[in-house]
Amino acid sequence: MAQPGPRNNLTDVSGLVVGHAHDANIRTGTTVILADEPAIAAVCVAGGGPGTRETDLLQAGMLVERVDAIVLSGGSAYGLAAADGVLAALGAQGRGLRLAKDRPGIPPTPIVPAAILYDLANGGDKAWGTQPPYAALGQQALSSCSETPDLGRVGAGFGARAGGLPGGVGAASLTDLQGLSVGALAAVNSFGSVMMPGTQAFWAWPYELNGEFGGGRPPQDFQMAPDDWGPAKLNPAARQNTTIACIATDAILTQSQAQRVAQMALAGFARAIRPVFAPTDGDVVFVISTGRQALPAPETASLSLLGEAAANTLTRAIARAVWLAREKD
Secondary structure, eight states: OOBOOSSOSGGGSTTEEEEEEEETTTTEEEEEEEEEEEEEEEEEEOSSSOOEESOGGGSTTSSOOEEEEEEEESSGGGGGGHHHHHHHHHHHTTOSBOSOTTSTTOOOBOOOOEEEOOOTTSSSOOOOTTOOSHHHHHHHHHHTOBSSOOOBSOGGGTTOEETTEEOEEEEEEEEEETTEEEEEEEEEEOSSBSBOTTSSOBTTGGGOOTTTTOOOOOOTTOOOOTTOOSSOOSSOOTTOBEEEEEEEEEEOOOHHHHHHHHHHHHHHHHHHOBSOSOTTBOOEEEEEEEEEEOOOSSHHHHHHHHHHHHHHHHHHHHHHHHHHHHHHO
């Protein structure tokens, strides 16, 4: 029976490490997911106000199918520069795509897709002039990568809000899934609410394992109006809300298969947040495959199982982000 891995974190998928960095004065941060070798990746963009980098490259039929790292960051469009810092550091290490392998003096090009959330209006000191902090934060997060990253108010979720509650970074995993592992990491800055109205229960409660986000349950006689979202943000503005996430698996996937997992994983957003994919949200989910285990036959059934597990694990990661952020607030 599939159960959370030993860390209940994305890093339960072998071949990946995660690092965070933040600036408490600015109230922002960055998270880096680093593969130990180039890994198959795909992406789905579902929100109405996304901010992304290199996502076109991850569509089927493009030249590049593998990535060196994924960056999730606060900072709105400024935060995309966190990937610049990661790219520069990885390039200096000799990592990256080499199209001119036999010609000296040509640096490699690390492939570092990124997505951002909006935390510019959270009260931090954003008077950075011509020197936004994000490239430096990206390098700091890269240098802190480990198999045991923190969760809660860290990294990309340091300055986030989830509806009317503190947001943060959460993660979850499942192992022994027909011999496969799947993990999810999410930075939650949603317009929508993660809590059922008038209760201490998360929308994600049916998917909780081992009391990982408090064990709250709705009362047996719970009812709600169709338009009662619970503690959502009441006055959203464009590009001010987002949940950005990464799904990881050790299954050997083609890019097309990874894309299908990403599409199925979007259900995890909808199970954990209400409403979701709104015009003011920039919801994005990446999928990364470290390619350690073959999909059991028949592949179609195994891919369906993997996609559903990805959605469930993402649901749990979103709830854990808010639960752990509230614990540390």
